[in-house]
Amino acid sequence: xxxxxxxxxxxxxxxxxxxxxxxxxxxxxxxxxxxxxxxxxxxxxxxxxxxxxxxxxxxxxxxxxxxxxxxxxxxxxxxxxxxxxxxxxxxxxxxxxxxxxxxxxxxxxxxxxxxxxxxxxxxxxxxxxxxxxxxx
Numbered sequence: 001x002x003x004x005x006x007x008x009x010x011x012x013x014x015x016x017x018x019x020x021x022x023x024x025x026x027x028x029x030x031x032x033x034x035x036x037x038x039x040x041x042x043x044x045x046x047x048x049x050x051x052x053x054x055x056x057x058x059x060x061x062x063x064x065x066x067x068x069x070x071x072x073x074x075x076x077x078x079x080x081x082x083x084x085x086x087x088x089x090x091x092x093x094x095x096x097x098x099x100x101x102x103x104x105x106x107x108x109x110x111x112x113x114x115x116x117x118x119x120x121x122x123x124x125x126x127x128x129x130x131x132x133x134x135x136x
Contacts (some may be wrong), residue, residue: 020089023127024081027092030120031074034099037113038068063106070099081128089128096124 041064074095080088100121103114 019127019131020081020084023089023092023124024078026078026120026124026127027074027081027096028078030096030099030117030124031071031078033113033117033120034067034071034074034102036071037110038064038066038071040064041067041109060109063102063109066102067106070095070102074099089131093125093128096121096128100125 041060043064044060074092077088077092077095081092100118103117103121107114
């Protein structure tokens with residue numbers, strides 16, 4: 001069985017496309033999880049931990065709306081990344097950064113979920129930033 005070898009340029013483009021696709025999929029998944037987190041917070045679900053003396057005290061309904069809106073935007077940007085929109089990588093990195101900060105600020109309300117999403121958004125930022133413009 002013959003092994004297929006790709007020229008260096010084609011191999012680089014394949015890796016670049018794979019990282020952008022990874023970032024897009026993870027942004028869609030993370031955005032969907034944030035939409036669900038927002039719905040939980042808006043509905044005053046019992047999953048949310050009550051922390052009375054938190055520095056960034058904000059009504060959980062307020063956090064819910066923030067996560068719902070940012071999550072919906074993340075899903076839309078993730079879909080745009082699949083369509084190879086030039087602006088989508090920049091907006092994806094900015095949005096993942098905002099969602100990472102929002103997850104950090106809501107750490108006392110949903111500790112495990114926040115830590116998981118902080119890691120997910122860190123990987124998204126890495127995947128979208130590591131690809132060089134000449135790679136596309």
